[in-house]
Amino acid sequence: MSSTVVIGTQWGDEGKGKIVDYFAKDAEFVVRFQGGNNAGHTIVVDEEVYKLHIVPSGVIQGKKGVIGNGCVVDPLVLTDEISMLEDRGVSLNLFISDRAHVIMPYHKLLDGAEERVRGSGKIGTTKRGIGPCYSDKIARRGIRIGDLLSEKQLRNRLQRILPSKKELFTVFQIDESLNEDEIVKEYLAIGKKLKSYVTDTSLMLHQAFNDQKRVLFEGAQGTMLDVDFGTYPFTTSSHVIAGGVCSGAGVGPNKIGAIIGIVKAYTTRVGEGPLPTELSDDVGHHLQEKGHEFGTTTSRPRRCGWLDLMVVKHACMLSGVTHLAITKLDVLNGLDKVKICIGYKLRGKKLDGFPAAIEDVGEVEPVYKEFKGWNDFKRPSSLSDLPMQAQSYLSFIETFLGISLKVVSTGPKRDETFVIES
Numbered sequence: 043m044s045s046t047v048v049i050g051t052q053w054g055d056e057g058k059g060k061i062v063d064y065f066a067k068d069a070e071f072v073v074r075f076q077g078g079n080n081a082g083h084t085i086v087v088d089e090e091v092y093k094l095h096i097v098p099s100g101v102i103q104g105k106k107g108v109i110g111n112g113c114v115v116d117p118l119v120l121t122d123e124i125s126m127l128e129d130r131g132v133s134l135n136l137f138i139s140d141r142a143h144v145i146m147p148y149h150k151l152l153d154g155a156e157e158r159v160r161g162s163g164k165i166g167t168t169k170r171g172i173g174p175c176y177s178d179k180i181a182r183r184g185i186r187i188g189d190l191l192s193e194k195q196l197r198n199r200l201q202r203i204l205p206s207k208k209e210l211f212t213v214f215q216i217d218e219s220l221n222e223d224e225i226v227k228e229y230l231a232i233g234k235k236l237k238s239y240v241t242d243t244s245l246m247l248h249q250a251f252n253d254q255k256r257v258l259f260e261g262a263q264g265t266m267l268d269v270d271f272g273t274y275p276f277t278t279s280s281h282v283i284a285g286g287v288c289s290g291a292g293v294g295p296n297k298i299g300a301i302i303g304i305v306k307a308y309t310t311r312v313g314e315g316p317l318p319t320e321l322s323d324d325v326g327h328h329l330q331e332k333g334h335e336f337g338t339t340t341s342r343p344r345r346c347g348w349l350d351l352m353v354v355k356h357a358c359m360l361s362g363v364t365h366l367a368i369t370k371l372d373v374l375n376g377l378d379k380v381k382i383c384i385g386y387k388l389r390g391k392k393l394d395g396f397p398a399a400i401e402d403v404g405e406v407e408p409v410y411k412e413f414k415g416w417n418d419f420k421r422p423s424s425l426s427d428l429p430m431q432a433q434s435y436l437s438f439i440e441t442f443l444g445i446s447l448k449v450v451s452t453g454p455k456r457d458e459t460f461v462i463e464s
């Protein structure tokens with residue numbers, strides 16, 4: 043099988059960008075299939091740090107980057123990202139689906155306004171217009187990338203959409219005008235800039251599979267932010283799990299080969315919503331400081347906690363994860379003890395799966411297994427280079443999940459990674 047899917051198994055920021063960059067060397071296409079510029083994927087090559095929000099991470103390795111139909115694209119952010127990459131000497135080979143939805147200025151304003159109205163019940167979104175854009179897609183009042191290439195199409199869409207948005211602006215007391223002519227002018231100009239990248243990416247990938255090309259799918263966010271299976275309503279608005287590849291890139295399930303689940307060696311979360319293993323003590327502080335846990339997109343501090351295998355087990359089941367990649371193991375160095383959550387109790391009863399109701403997630407009591415900590419290690423190139431305690435930690439995760447460990451990441455740089463050959 044010629045495709046590999048990389049997905050996040052927690053609440054995002056597991057190090058997907060780094061691992062996708064690592065595997066991109068063996069791929070010809072790297073494809074984003076969901077999400078938008080709410081994502082922030084970091085790639086570190088020698089002294090160069092790239093932070094990508096919508097362009098697939100594989101472009102840094104010079105691979106063909108594809109933004110699939112399941113993504114939502116803010117064309118202003120995309121054109122800025124393209125310029126940034128070109129200025130830094132990355133030769134871009136980019137393809138954007140004509141069916142991907144466009145994040146319009148009113149989506150961003152409405153994202154902010156809805157959060158304001160939610161008050162203390164806010165989701166803590168990235169305010170990038172993601173939720174309102176996906177809502178419009180599902181309500182069949184969206185604008186798609188292909189519409190930016192035709193004045194007639196764009197005007198037709200806007201004439202149906204703008205009246206209701208103007209009413210919403212009044213309800214939310216948004217003091218901004220929505221002028222059809224101005225929007226048409228600005229977005230047609232952007233369409234012109236993007237035109238050479240726009241294509242039927244599903245058809246292109248179909249051809250790539252026929253030609254036996256290797257394709258890598260780059261997940262954004264993490265399973266607990268999946269709109270169906272995450273901690274709803276404190277989730278994003280897309281299908282983050284591996285199944286999202288099929289609808290989000292327009293490829294059949296039989297094209298999916300290996301599915302790599304990225305597991306950060308502990309847990310983080312940005313934004314609101316319950317986090318069962320959250321630590322607000324010195325250990326939480328250690329993880330945040332040593333792991334530089336501040337959002338790549340919004341710079342907000344990430345909440346930190348122990349690794350939660352109830353979460354990762356849920357993610358592996360939903361996506362059919364075939365291999366694990368564990369990242370940020372180095373961040374645990376220097377702790378006296380390390381804990382892993384291996385189960386939940388809810389009102390005294392042991393749970394088999396991850397609860398659906400957010401109220402229950404907020405009430406679960408994690409059951410922990412404790413491990414001895416370990417000291418700093420120098421850049422390891424195999425499991426046997428790790429301290430025994432770190433090896434035990436990894437082998438417990440592998441056994442608990444019953445999925446083989448393929449990659450261990452021990453630093454942000456591309457070469458701070460080793461692969462375990464089976």
Ligand code: GDP
Pocket residue numbers: 050054055056057058059060081082083084085086332333334338369370371372373451452453454455
């Ligand atoms: P993504 O959204 O899943 O791509 O992850 P982010 O890029 O938002 O956040 C992961 C952060 O951890 C980035 O700053 C990476 O450079 C960094 N990182 C990735 N892997 C490792 C690792 O193994 N060790 C350390 N210390 N940092 C890592």
Ligand code: IMO
Pocket residue numbers: 050053054055056080081082083165166167168169170171172173261262263264267276277278279312313314338
């Ligand atoms: P990557 O791809 C971490 C979170 C937001 C918020 C919730 C909804 O870098 O892992 P949204 O703007 O999507 O409506 O916000 O989802 N969130 C992320 N958290 N990493 C991400 O992406 C995220 N993308 C969205 O913080 O809690």
Ligand code: MG
Pocket residue numbers: 054055056081082083084338339
């Ligand atoms: Mg991120």
